[in-house]
Amino acid sequence: DAGVTQSPTHLIKTRGxxxxxxxxxxxxxxxxxxxxxxxxxxxxxxxxxxxxxxxxRGNFPDRFSARQFPNYSSELNVNALLLGDSALYLCASSxxxxxxxxxNEQFFGPGTRLTVL
Amino acid sequence: AQKVTQAQxxxxxxxxxxxxxxxxxxxxxxxxxxxxxxxxxxxxxxxxIRRNSFDEQNEISGRYSWNFQKxxxxxxFTITASQVVDSxxxxxxxxxxxxxxxxVTFGTGTKLQVIP
Numbered sequence: 001d002a003g004v005t006q007s008p009t010h011l012i013k014t015r016g017x018x019x020x021x022x023x024x025x026x027x028x029x030x031x032x033x034x035x036x037x038x039x040x041x042x043x044x045x046x047x048x049x050x051x052x053x054x055x056x057r058g059n060f061p062d063r064f065s066a067r068q069f070p071n072y073s074s075e076l077n078v079n080a081l082l083l084g085d086s087a088l089y090l091c092a093s094s095x096x097x098x099x100x101x102x103x104n105e106q107f108f109g110p111g112t113r114l115t116v117l
Numbered sequence: 118a119q120k121v122t123q124a125q126x127x128x129x130x131x132x133x134x135x136x137x138x139x140x141x142x143x144x145x146x147x148x149x150x151x152x153x154x155x156x157x158x159x160x161x162x163x164x165x166i167r168r169n170s171f172d173e174q175n176e177i178s179g180r181y182s183w184n185f186q187k188x189x190x191x192x193x194f195t196i197t198a199s200q201v202v203d204s205x206x207x208x209x210x211x212x213x214x215x216x217x218x219x220x221v222t223f224g225t226g227t228k229l230q231v232i233p
Contacts, residue, residue, distance in 0.1 A: 033221070042121075042208050042223035043162070056219045090162065103150055103212050103219055108162035 002027070004093050004109035012115045013081050021076040021112045025093030031055075032074040033106060034066055035090040043090055049074055050096075078114075086116045119144045121211050123224035130199050131232050138194045138227045140209030146170075150212040151185065151192045156226070157205040165207075168192065199231045 005024045013019050025032050031050045035043035048056030049068035068074045072093075078085055092106035120143040130136045142151065153165040166176065168185050176183045180197045196203055209224045 035223075040225075042123075042210075042225045044223070045221045048219055048221075056221075058220065088160065092162075103167075103214075103221075105152070105164040105167055107164065108154075110159075110161050 004091055004107050006089075006091050006109040006112050008112060009110070010113045010115075012117065014117050015081055015083060017081050018077065018079045019081060019114060021078075021089050021091075021114070023074045023076070023091030023093075023109060025072050025074070025091075026095075026107055029093035029095050029107075030072050031094040031096050032068055032072065033092045033094070034074070034076045035092065036060075036085075037088040037090055037111070039087070046076070081116045083116050086114060088113050119146075119149075119211050119213055119220070119222045121209050121222050121224035123207075123209055123227050125227045126225075127228045127230070129230045129232060132201060133198050135195060135197050136199050136229065138196075138207050138209075138229065140192045140194065140224060142190050142192065142209070142211045144190075144211060144213060146213045146215070148214070152210040152212065153183065153192075153194050154208045154210065154223075155205045156208060162208070165194075196229075199229075201231050201233050204229060204231045 007022045033048040034046040037043040045058035046060050047066045052068045063079045066076045088111040090111045091109045094104045094106045096104040122141045149170045151168045155163045173185050182195045184193045206226045206228045208226045212221045
């Protein structure tokens, strides 16, 4: 079975541009989360989507947005890029079916390395 | 606000030594979940364990063991008889559900180097 896939692998942008990152969850997983990992730091939670609805949001500015499609794949969009947005962006999927049962383990993709010049 | 502290930035051990990675967390919730992940040099995070706040039993899985103590808000991870393949960055994480939303907080990670 395929794991979580992310595209592109690497991306170079300049300040002020926007970027779209894509994620395909493990087949059958309906929950997708996005994280930003700056070099040398732990992942920081950006969003969680479940059944195409936003179910969690971290402390990120409105320049960051996301959506989940009917096939449960997801896009993360970042507008007006800043140098500080340079990071590894991780997508994780989970088989959890509700927020009431305990969160299941998340399976992470390989990430998209974004460099903003 | 929730917080996860991994005070050890880097640890080096010689192969076959035991090593303990510390994790201290802060939360106001009574129901929460704790996780450990491994991030090898390839970069992909690998799930190791999940523990809920009501289960304080220690767990052992092969050479790995976890000690959860609510009294000290700690969830420490021990690797017994370390091997070179254990070299990686290890993250502790805390998950809470608030207002119907799930929020996950990771620590800053501990880089473990096992020297042959």
